[in-house]
Amino acid sequence: MSTPTGFMEYQRQLPADRDPAERVKDWEEFHKHLEEEELQTQGARCMDCGTPYCHTGIDMIGGTSGCPIHNLIPEWNNLVYRGLWREALERLHKTNNFPEFTGRVCPAPCEGSCTVGLIGEPVTIKSIEQAIIDKGFEEGWVVPEPPEKRTGRRVAVVGSGPAGLAAAAQLNKAGHSVTVYERADRIGGLLTYGIPSMKLDKGVVQRRVDLLRAEGIEFVVNTEIGKDIPAQKLTQDYDAVVLCGGATKPREFNIEGSDLKGVHYAMDYLNGTIKSYLDSGLADGNYISAKDKDVIVIGGGDTGSDCVATALRHGCRSVTQFGTHKRAPLTRDPIANPWPQFPNVYTLDYAHEEAKALFGSDPREFSIMTTKFVGDEEGNLKELHTVQIERIVDETGRKIYQPIPGTEKVFPAQMALIAIGFDGPEQTLVQQLGLETDRRSNVKAPYGKYTTNVDKVFAAGDMRRGQSLVVWAINEGREVAREVDKYLMGATVLV
Structure with missing residues (x-):
């Protein structure tokens, strides 16, 4: 335990963000950092409670409670409090291959289930x-x-997002020769x-990729499996294939006028801007601009919020974000949203702070x-027509949205960005391999096993579970790597 009374003695303190009105002028990360002494004080607030819910990692009533990768949070909080930073890093890496990613983009369900949060403000786990x-x-x-030695087994990983990189990192650690295929550049x-x-600064991503490459992982870009290389070739050439292609098929939004010029899917908008920024600092103009x-x-x-922040940096004249959900309450509802569920409360995301500024x-x-x-x-596109809605339960027991008469409104708009989620993975690879899918078109592979109906083919991440969190x-x-190692070797050295 850091200090038995730290959670009573010290207030929760978060690092300040850069001024919203200033940071919209660039594309740099918006967070600042606490000093080491301040971080040690924040570590002292951790209770090391008898049953730490912060690392439970379970789905609870449509949300996540605790850390899905079971980070040893009380341990590294204590080590930070004691100034043992290198030891804290070792404990952090024991469960998390990429804390530089989760520390920046994870919504921190661990903090939502922090025991201190029962009666006060939770520990600042994410910033630590x-x-x-x-x-x-x-x-x-x-x-x-x-790895000190190689097993002689070869594994192909399709997709280089967080699931694919984690699988590759773990399989490489076990001594297998891993090739990661990515269709982007x-x-x-x-x-x-x-x-x-x-x-998430892209230099942070590249830094980790460079490390993985130095550890022996081979990366192949500009190669789409199922198009540039037949999917069956992977099953022929490799001892195991791990599919981590994500849930990238956008949910369709087919209403009147959706084919107008100026209506775009969110990921087309974001991807183009990010690529142009990385290629040329936006000088090439190869992106959809919201200027004026x-x-x-x-x-x-979150994807919608990222569109808001991007539009602000383009220099839009105005920006509005639509949601079908009700405005969240200012405080957690103890009946409908009790601890240790993730707290559903009204907050301003970074993009909303910027728009407000x-x-x-x-x-x-x-x-x-x-x-x-x-x-x-x-x-x-020149305008959007809307109506306010309320959520009701119909005669069959389904929860549906019902328009409220008399609440119709018209919004002027020259650009509309559709950020309503995804309908599972794209199907080319799935169909080529003859993979079974669930009712949402995700690849059918049981959680904890990750085996598909095709021998030696495994699936993990959003391609298996649908759109979800990086964590x-x-x-x-990590888990699919363990199962693949068992499949290849009869037992596993991975945890």
Whole structure:
């Protein structure tokens, strides 16, 4: 235990963010950092409780409670409090291959289930995690660790997002020869092309990729399995194949006017901007620009928020984000949303802070549904028609959204970005291999086993579970590696 009364003696303290009105002028990460002494004080707030729910990692009523990769949070909090940073890094890496990713982009369900949060503010787990790994890199403690010997087994990993990289890292650690295939021109999957640079600097991703390459993993880019290479060739050439291609098929939004110029899917918008920024600092112009436009983002999740932040940096005239959900309460509902569930409370994400700083208010509209897009005589989007909605239970017991008469409204817009989620993985690879899928078109592979109906083919991450958190992808990447190691060797050295 750090100090028995630390959670009573010290207040929760988060690192300050860069000023919202200033940071929208660039694409740099927006977080600042606490000093070491302040971080040690924050570590002292950890109770080391008898049953630490922070690392349970379970699905609970539609959300995640605790850390899915079971980070040893009380242990490294205590080590930070004692100033033993290198030892803290060792404990952190024991369960998490990529704390520099989760420390930046994870919503921190661990903090939502922190015992201190029962009666006060939870421990600042996420910022301590990021500080540990960042210090590890600064001090030169994070170095390539190739396996001492090879097993002679070859494994192909399809997809280089967090699940694919975690699987590759673990399988390589076990001594297998791993090749990772990525259809984009850079490794990282959604870490590179799905998350904007102000949340996750791409140099942070490349730094880890370089380490994995130095450890012996082979990366092949610009190669789409099922298109550039037949899927069956992998099953012929490798001893095992791990599919981590993600859930990248956008959910369709087919309403009147959805084919108008100016209506785009969110990932097309984000991917283009990120690639242009990495290629040329946006000088090539090969992206969809929101400059001087009224932008509507349809979808209330993280991807929608990233679209808001990106539009602000493009120089949009205005930006509004639509969500079908109600505005969350200011405090956790102890009946409907009890601890240790993730707290559903009203907060301003980084993008909403920025929009408020520029335009004076939270850019979100709640409990709203778009009914149609309207264009001008040249087929360009000019406005969105909406109606307020309420959630009811129909006669069959289903929860549905019902329009509220008299709440119709028109929003001017020259750009609409569809960020309503994904409908599972793209099907080319799935069909070529003859893989069974579930009712949501995800590859059918039982959690904890990850085996498909095709011999030697495994599936993990969003391709198996559907759209989810980066931390769940790392969990499944680590676990599928363990199962593949068992399959290849009869037993496993991985945990």
